[in-house]
Amino acid sequence: xxxxxxxxxxxxxxxxxxxxxxxxxxxxxxxxxxxxxxxxxxxxxxxxxxxxxxxxxxxxxxxxxxxxxxxxxxxxxxxxxxxxxxxxxxxxxxxxxxxxxxxxxxxxxxxxxxxxxxxxxxxxxxxxxxxxxxxxxxxxxxxxxxxxxxxxxxxxxxxxxxxxxxxxxxxxxxxxxxxxxxxxxxxxxxxxxxxxxxxxxxxxxxxxxxxxxxxxxxxxxxxxxxxxxxxxxxxxxxxxxxxxxxxxxxxxxxxxxxxxxxxxxxxxxxxxxxxxxxxxxxxxxxxxxxxxxxxxxxxxxxxxxxxxxxxxxxxxxxxxxxxxxxxxxxxxxxxxxxxxxxxxxxxxxxxxxxxxxxxxxxxxxxxxxxxxxxxxxxxxxxxxxxxxxxxxxxxxxxxxxx
Ligand SMILES: Cc1ncc(COP(=O)(O)O)c(C=O)c1O
Numbered sequence: 001x002x003x004x005x006x007x008x009x010x011x012x013x014x015x016x017x018x019x020x021x022x023x024x025x026x027x028x029x030x031x032x033x034x035x036x037x038x039x040x041x042x043x044x045x046x047x048x049x050x051x052x053x054x055x056x057x058x059x060x061x062x063x064x065x066x067x068x069x070x071x072x073x074x075x076x077x078x079x080x081x082x083x084x085x086x087x088x089x090x091x092x093x094x095x096x097x098x099x100x101x102x103x104x105x106x107x108x109x110x111x112x113x114x115x116x117x118x119x120x121x122x123x124x125x126x127x128x129x130x131x132x133x134x135x136x137x138x139x140x141x142x143x144x145x146x147x148x149x150x151x152x153x154x155x156x157x158x159x160x161x162x163x164x165x166x167x168x169x170x171x172x173x174x175x176x177x178x179x180x181x182x183x184x185x186x187x188x189x190x191x192x193x194x195x196x197x198x199x200x201x202x203x204x205x206x207x208x209x210x211x212x213x214x215x216x217x218x219x220x221x222x223x224x225x226x227x228x229x230x231x232x233x234x235x236x237x238x239x240x241x242x243x244x245x246x247x248x249x250x251x252x253x254x255x256x257x258x259x260x261x262x263x264x265x266x267x268x269x270x271x272x273x274x275x276x277x278x279x280x281x282x283x284x285x286x287x288x289x290x291x292x293x294x295x296x297x298x299x300x301x302x303x304x305x306x307x308x309x310x311x312x313x314x315x316x317x318x319x320x321x322x323x324x325x326x327x328x329x330x331x332x333x334x335x336x337x338x339x340x341x342x343x344x345x346x347x348x349x350x351x352x353x354x355x356x357x358x359x360x361x362x363x364x365x366x367x368x369x370x371x372x373x374x375x376x377x378x379x380x381x382x383x384x385x386x387x388x389x390x391x392x393x394x395x396x397x398x399x400x401x402x
Pocket of ligand 1: 196
C-alpha cells in the first residue's frame, strides 16, 4: 500500500474545492474525530459543537454504544434488503413503535428526511384517493421533487422547477388560512411542528389542536415532519403528543437526522388506518431497513434511554435559558428543548463567525437575526457555561466596535 502523506487543513481544502461541487458554504474546519459534544479538527483544535453535526449527532459524536453496535453488526452482516426478515430490524421496529404516541403503530424505513417525506405524501394520497398537499410558509421538507415542491422556504421550490403539481400553501400558525384551502381534494397537511430553518418558529398550542380537528372533520391526513424535532430533540421522543402541541398526534411522523446517530436512515411512523391502505410493492427502497442502519437506530434509542438524555435536555434547556437571560442582546429565545433559536437585535452571522473563532459551532437560519442551537442531547451545564462566557465576550467586543 502507498504511504500517505500527512494532510494539512490547506491541502484538504484545496483537494475538496478542486474535486467536489461547491454546494455548501463550508466552515474553515476539517473534521477528524468526535467525542460527545466535541469535534476535533485536523489541526488538533477542538470545537464545542452546538450545531450537533447538522442536527444529526443526537447521541453526541461517536457514542461508544453506537460505535460498538455498528462495529458488531458490520462484522455479522452489513446489508440485506427487505426481501428477508432480520432480527435487528424486527427489534428496532418494535422499539421505535413502542416509543411513538398512540395511535402510531407501524414503521417504514428509508434513507433520508426528504425520502421519508416523499413516502409520507405518497401514503396520504394512497389512503385518501386525493392528490393535493398543503404545507406552510417557512417550512422546509427536503430537496427531491415532491418534497422541494412542498417547501415554501426561500428559493428551494424555485430551484426544484418544474414542481410537482397539487401543492398548496398556508400561513404557519394561522388556522383560517388552512381552512380556506383545505377542501375535499386535499390528501394531506404537512408541517414541521417547529420550523427550524425558518428561524425556529413554533405556533401556539391552539394551532396544533385546530389542525388535528380540521383534518379529522375533512378526512385529511396530518403529517408531522419531525426530521429535526424527533428522536428526543425537544426533551420528549417526538413533538407529536407533546404538551407544546396540545398533546395532538398526527397520522404520520417522518424522521431522519438523529435517528441513526449519523448512519443515513429515515423513517415514517404511521397509524394502523394509514397502514391498511398500503399493500405489497406500494413503497420501497433498496437500502431502507438495512442491517447496519438498523443496528445504528437500535443503539441510538438505547443510548438515549440508558444515558437519560431526555431528562438531560429538559434540565440543561432551563439552565441555558436562564443563562441567556444575562445577555441583553438576545431579545428572544424560541423553540423547545435542544432546538433553540436565539434572536438578536442585530444580524446573527457575525456572532456565528465570532463564536467559530472561539471554537464554538452554532447554526444560522433563514431569519438573519436568529442563531440556531441544535446540540447533542448529552450537552452539560458546564458546556453551556463555556458558550455563555464566549457569547458575552463576543457581545462586549461588538459593543466596543460600535
Ligand atoms: C425539517 C426537515 N425536513 C426534511 C429535511 C430533509 O432531510 P434530508 O437532508 O435527510 O433529506 C430536513 C433537512 O434539513 C429538515 O430539516
